[in-house]
Amino acid sequence: MEAATNILIILAIAATAVILFMGLWNMFKGGSGNTSQKLMRARVIMQAIAVALLMAALFFFGPQR
Secondary structure, three states, X not given: OHHHHHHHHHHHHHHHHHHHHHHHHHHHOOOOHHHHHXXXXXXXXXXXXXXXXXXXXXXXXXXXX
């Protein structure tokens, strides 16, 4: 279970990075501002998911008291 959680965390962080770079690429090439805005919103949502997964992993698999 812990290995699956680690894989999900890595995938969430990678997806966040990919969405970030897609938004930056769109902005730098002069693409639609609407598309950049949607990508940045998606990045914030994906980033929240990644942070939630990290916090859940620390809660369930962190050091025991």
